[in-house]
Amino acid sequence: xxxxxxxxxxxxxxxxxxxxxxxxxxxxxxxxxxxxxxxxxxxxxxxxxxxxxxxxxxxxxxxxxxxxxxxxxxxxxxxxxxxxxxxxxxxxxxxxxxxxxxxxxxxxxxxxxxxxxxxxxxxxxxxxxxxxxxxxxxxxxxxxxxxxxxxxxxxx
Numbered sequence: 001x002x003x004x005x006x007x008x009x010x011x012x013x014x015x016x017x018x019x020x021x022x023x024x025x026x027x028x029x030x031x032x033x034x035x036x037x038x039x040x041x042x043x044x045x046x047x048x049x050x051x052x053x054x055x056x057x058x059x060x061x062x063x064x065x066x067x068x069x070x071x072x073x074x075x076x077x078x079x080x081x082x083x084x085x086x087x088x089x090x091x092x093x094x095x096x097x098x099x100x101x102x103x104x105x106x107x108x109x110x111x112x113x114x115x116x117x118x119x120x121x122x123x124x125x126x127x128x129x130x131x132x133x134x135x136x137x138x139x140x141x142x143x144x145x146x147x148x149x150x151x152x153x154x155x156x
Contacts, residue, residue: 022053029105036104044099048106052113055081059116082117090128096137103141111138112156 003010003017011018011027018024026049029035036042058081062074089098089110098106114135118124125132138144 022049025049025105025109034103034105034108036099041099041104045104045106048098049109051085052109055085055113056116086124086128086131090131093130093134097134103138107134107138111135111144115156 003019005019007019009019009021009024011024018027026035026046029045036045055078058074058078062071062078065071065074092098095101097103098110110131114124114131118135125135139148
């Protein structure tokens with residue numbers, strides 16, 4: 001299987017190599033119907049997906065910065081961005097899901113990141129009851145809860 005960038009992760013389907021995690025997620029979402037019903041929904045899903053990727057990067061960068069002062073600044077920027085994101089999602093949540101009327105990649109991205117955020121702060125959803133409801137809805141979905149019960153520790 002050809003892997004032009006020699007990167008992980010790699011997903012092989014029908015002899016084709018899919019690389020780059022966000023591109024793989026998008027491919028799978030399109031393949032299995034989790035990428036919206038029209039271009040506007042697809043855009044909003046992509047927007048959330050890329051934002052989650054950015055927030056993950058900021059979270060990890062702020063944790064592993066060796067310079068204490070830079071780490072403090074990065075943690076503050078990360079914290080502010082996280083709160084802005086949560087406030088925006090809470091205000092825009094109009095149904096049981098972030099986009100449309102069923103689970104999409106955006107909901108799965110939200111859930112995955114939120115698991116890390118809740119580890120960091122068990123009171124994360126205290127001021128975001130609608131997001132807490134979304135988190136719980138996703139966690140209790142039959143197939144997702146089955147995966148959560150058997151997945152390797154630390155894997156989203």
